[in-house]
Amino acid sequence: MGRLFIYIKKYGKIYFIGFIAMLLGLILDMFNPYFNRIIVDEVIIGGKLELFKEALLALVFITVARGFLGYAKEMIFDVVSSKTIVDIRKDLFDHIQSLSFSFFDKMNTGELMSRIKEDTDNIWQAVSYGLMLFLEQVFYFIIASILLFLLNWKLAIISLSLMPFIGLIAYKLEKRVGEAYEKISDQGAVINTIAQENIAGVRLVKAFGREKYEIRKFLIENEKNFNLNLEQAGIWAHYNPMIEFLSNLVIVIVIVAGGLMIINEHISIGVLVAFSNYIYMLIWPMRLLGWLTNLLARALASSRKIENIFKEETVIKNPENPVIPQKIKGNIAFNNVEFEYDGHLALKDISFEVKAGSTIGIMGATG
Numbered sequence: 243m244g245r246l247f248i249y250i251k252k253y254g255k256i257y258f259i260g261f262i263a264m265l266l267g268l269i270l271d272m273f274n275p276y277f278n279r280i281i282v283d284e285v286i287i288g289g290k291l292e293l294f295k296e297a298l299l300a301l302v303f304i305t306v307a308r309g310f311l312g313y314a315k316e317m318i319f320d321v322v323s324s325k326t327i328v329d330i331r332k333d334l335f336d337h338i339q340s341l342s343f344s345f346f347d348k349m350n351t352g353e354l355m356s357r358i359k360e361d362t363d364n365i366w367q368a369v370s371y372g373l374m375l376f377l378e379q380v381f382y383f384i385i386a387s388i389l390l391f392l393l394n395w396k397l398a399i400i401s402l403s404l405m406p407f408i409g410l411i412a413y414k415l416e417k418r419v420g421e422a423y424e425k426i427s428d429q430g431a432v433i434n435t436i437a438q439e440n441i442a443g444v445r446l447v448k449a450f451g452r453e454k455y456e457i458r459k460f461l462i463e464n465e466k467n468f469n470l471n472l473e474q475a476g477i478w479a480h481y482n483p484m485i486e487f488l489s490n491l492v493i494v495i496v497i498v499a500g501g502l503m504i505i506n507e508h509i510s511i512g513v514l515v516a517f518s519n520y521i522y523m524l525i526w527p528m529r530l531l532g533w534l535t536n537l538l539a540r541a542l543a544s545s546r547k548i549e550n551i552f553k554e555e556t557v558i559k560n561p562e563n564p565v566i567p568q569k570i571k572g573n574i575a576f577n578n579v580e581f582e583y584d585g586h587l588a589l590k591d592i593s594f595e596v597k598a599g600s601t602i603g604i605m606g607a608t609g
Contacts, residue, residue, distance in 0.1 A: 245545075245548075245549060245552065246330075246365065246369070246545055249326045249329055249330055250326060250369065252326070252329070253322045253325060253326060256318060256321075256322045257318075257319075257322055259318055260314070260315050260318030260319045260322065260374070261377065263311045263312075263314040263315040263318065264311075264315045264374065264377065264378055264381075265381065266311050267307075267308050267311035267312055267315065268378060268381050268382060268385070269385075270304045270307055270308050270311070271304070271308060271382075271523070272385055272386070272389065272523075273300070273304055274301065274304060274519060275389075275515070275516035275517075275519035275520055276516060277297045277300050277301050277304075278512070278515050278516055278519060279510075279512035279513060279515055279516035280293060280297050280512070281293075281294065281297050281298075281512075282510075282511055282512035282515050283510050283511065283512030283513075284512075285297065287510075287511065287512070315374065316371075316374075319370050319371065319373070319374040320370050320371075323366055323369040323370035323373070324366065324370070326366075326369055327362050327363075327365060327366040327369070330362055330365065330548070331358060331362050333552075334357065334358060334362070334548060334551065334552070335358060337551065337552055337554075338354060338358075338551065340556055341554055341555075341556050342556045342557040342558055344557055344583075345554055345556075349551075350431075350435045351434075351435060351438050351439070352431050352432065352433070352434030352435025352436065352437065352438045352439070353431035353432075353434070353435060354551075355431075355434050355438065356427065356430050356431040356434050357431075357547055357548055357551055360427070360430060360544070361427065361544035361545075361547055361548055362544070362548070364540045364541050364543075364544040365541050365544055365545060365548070367537060367540075367541065368537055368538060368540070368541030369541075372534060372537045372538065372541065375530060375534060376534055376538075379526070379527035379530055379531075379534070380527070382523050382524070382526065382527055383524060383527045386520045386521075386523040386524045387402065387524065389520050390402075390517065390520050390521070390524070393509075393513055393516060393517050393520070394503070394508075394509055394513065394517065396503075397496065397499055397500060397503065397509070397517060400495060400496070400499050401492055401495065401496050401517075401521055401524070402524075403495075404488050404491060404492050404495075405492075405528070407488055408485055408488050408489065408528050408531065409531075411481055411484050411485055411488075412481075412485065412531040412535050414481060415477070415478070415481040415482070415485075415535050415536070416535040416536075416538060416539050417539075418477045418481075419474060419477055419478065419535065419536050419539045419540075420539035420540075420542060420543055422470065422473055422474040422477055423474065423539055423540045423543045424543045425470050425473075426467065426470045426471060426474060427543055427544065427547065429463070429466055429467045429470055430467065432463050432466075433460070433463050433464060433467055436456075436459060436460050436463060437460070440456050440460070478536065485528060485529065485531060486529065488528075489525045489528045489529050490525075492521065492524075492525060492528075493518070493521060493522075493525065496517065496518060496521050497514075497518070500514040500517060500518070501514070571598060572598055573595055573596060573597050573598055574595070574596040575594075575595045575596075576592055576593055576594050576595070577593050578591050578592070578593055579591075579592040579593070580592070
């Protein structure tokens, strides 16, 4: 992921503007429960109707301002993340073009297509709304937790008691989903390779009547891909309901504990309403945790695969100061030339001469 942060840093100032818009919108959201408490305690119960208009106008202002800030945030993160991925794709393609033939012997076309398209798409999703939502939910969690303690520290401790368990489940989910997606990504590359080779060599396939064989081969690999996705769905289905259950359980605990506190006159109804609003702000990040974990796992897997390509170096490097002859003329002579490729001797003791202006043909077995 280190290389990815370099690309993000390039647009750091614009990201910062989006971050400020996100933070301002988040702060405005935090005032909603406060005005809800005023409406319940002061207006409905206290009978201070003169406060209703002010509280209502404040809520309308918050809603409108939140809408504008949300639009700005979404646009900034989306545009900048798209620019980031354009840069990554360009650099990746340029790097692939610079690599030696030996690299393409061990890396097939379908896999490279997957790296350039699918893996960069996964990173784009993480960098755009994935990164935005992650930062937003972190701040929601921190600020809402502080406000919960300010409202009632006893109720806050009760409501936060299940959070470590939710975090542990999310960690396990990320680990298993990440491993599953690694396999899915590799299998996707296999399918791309088969499709690319068949489309590119369709004349040969038809000439030798190999259509049924190629279809069967494709279906086998496609079935493997289906099973891997089914495995990933099973992991998701195993862990995500646990997160949902614990998140909903927090709400139930707050309502029960808060109701008892109201009966014992430790808190007002308005405080419980505000507390419940903040709890929803706390629960929402927990519910998104599974989805964000899945998104992050896919992006990390894709980032590692792309980084592996960037680490590849060309075998034959151009000199820094190459000799460029102005004009070439004369014969070309090979005297006792040997050529080794991938550890195997391909040519041995080759000698011949090509006279200027002539054309020669070299024939031999393929492969």
